[in-house]
Amino acid sequence: MTETVLRFLRSACPIAPRLSPYAEPVQEWLTGQLDRLGLPPDAVARERLARAGFARYASRLHPDADEPDLRVLTALFTWFFLVDDICDGPGQPDPARIRALRDGALTLLRQGSRARHPGLTGPLRRLLVEAWREPRRRMPARWRLRFADAVAHHLDGAWREAVARTAGRPPGVDEYVKLRRATSAAYVSYPLIEFATGRPLPDAVHHHPALRRLADLGNDLLSWFNDIASLDRDRATAGGHNLVLAVAAERGVPVATAVDLVAARWRTEMGRFLALRAAVPSFGPALDESVTAHLDGVANAVRGTVDWTLESARYPAGSGG
Template identity: 75%
Template sequence: MTTGEVLWALRAECPIPARLSPHADRVQQWLLGLLPELGLPLDEAALHRLARGGFARYAGRLYPDASEADLRVLTALFTWFFLVDDACDGPHRLDPAQIRALRDGTLALLHGGPRLRHGGLTGPLRRLLVLAWREPRRRMPARWRLRFADAVARHLDGTWREAVNKETARRPSVGEYVELRRETSAAEVSYPLVEFVSGRPLPDPVYHHPLLRQVARTGNDLLSWYNDIASLDRDRATSGGHNLVLATQAEWGVSTAEAVDRVAERWRESMRQFEALRAAVPSFGPALDEAVTDHLDGVAYAVRGTIDWTLESARYPTNA
């Protein structure tokens, strides 16, 4: 099977139903009007690429019940993370010191608010994050804001470690890569946003319950490994081995096709585990069960939404 055929086969096997916000396409048009106003250097070709990337549709698949106003917030946040990803992983990528400064500047804004400035986060990226963070900062309690900022810190720390590996030509083993990928994927950043949409933040002991953490970690693996198969052609040239297919190929000395098959089979096994884990989550009482269900659904939508968006977005070589 070709890589594309594997991606479509895994989509057909995914038991999670697909959903999409009815506001997604309108919010995508809003985004395309917003970005030039923030000072991003976007010519017509760049705007076309952003339009075909469909970041609002990605957010709309992960948060299908969000209001149109909240989907704008989520789309702005998603766009910020994709722009940061491009800055850290593109042909003119930031070096590790610059990524560390970006991390520090981002956390200064998330913790201290828009009046606190830091040299690591400036210009259009800062303006976009200020805009995107305004409503979550206003509406959500301090414990949620801290949890979200901690997730962002872990993501950017992982991005920094990957950059260090690339600079030193260090290729991770499969085990090392799986752990690092859980940070660089930003899935853990997306999970608290379920509570922003629902307005029902989970208490920390529930959010960090071992079984819920295992569900979240397995969902993270599923969306990350699917993405690795989709981005294989691009990553082969730019990732320095930071792709589960490439790490599997190197560790086991197999062909690319065999490595893709092994990753796909690992994905299938993790999907079976994911479904069993979700079914095993206990009741936390009538005051919390609805919020817990929202959280579990949000993790599942992140998996299925990543699959569907990957197959429609021009961000990946098979759809460009």
């Protein structure tokens, strides 16, 4: 039932799909990198990770990146998916481990690869060291600070969710929507648009209310689509941390009805996303191309998540097409 809803939403999505021509060679490169680093530690898990197709995800979000940059982006995406598996895997979550991982990642991002923290060690640390090298070298200090702050926000959200799950406290809808914006890592991916395009935004533009509204809406759209896709898994493991489950509990309706309600909300917010994007003001001839590239990147994040979710072996709906 959820797969039918997901495919209907994809057909209703007005954002055009895009895919980098380097998707397949970068996926082959990633497989070799993971083997070299020993990530994950067993061969079966590495094969499962390869079938997830993280390079195709990066290729859908950043279709115009050149091949070397797409490798960097794919490595970063892979790092965050591996962290997501730690934070949101089966079994009881470990808030202390998530907090230590957060502190370790921020130590590296803010202080450089020579700084060490016990929360981030081994192959997972080496992957982030290698993936972060080029953005750290190329991007301005203000961008690096924004990226690290986004990572902190994301991992703080993962920690808050783990604490709530451990306490057996499912969230209400409004609480969940705000928390999901952190746990989705979309705010981490948005600065990478500036890396991929080579167009870092000034802080005043990045934080402009029009761009922040679009960022929130884009985050909601990709997160809610993912929630429908991961519903069966989340019913067993997430302690109510899924928009469909939160709607079902708050409104007292069957889960199947909640799926339809979330899908309807997704379509409404997609219409609002398009209207707000069209209403973004001009920032002047020196900045408008950069702003347009950023807005295109946010839209690609939404559509790319839709398409990748339906093709990736990471989700039950994934079928390779």
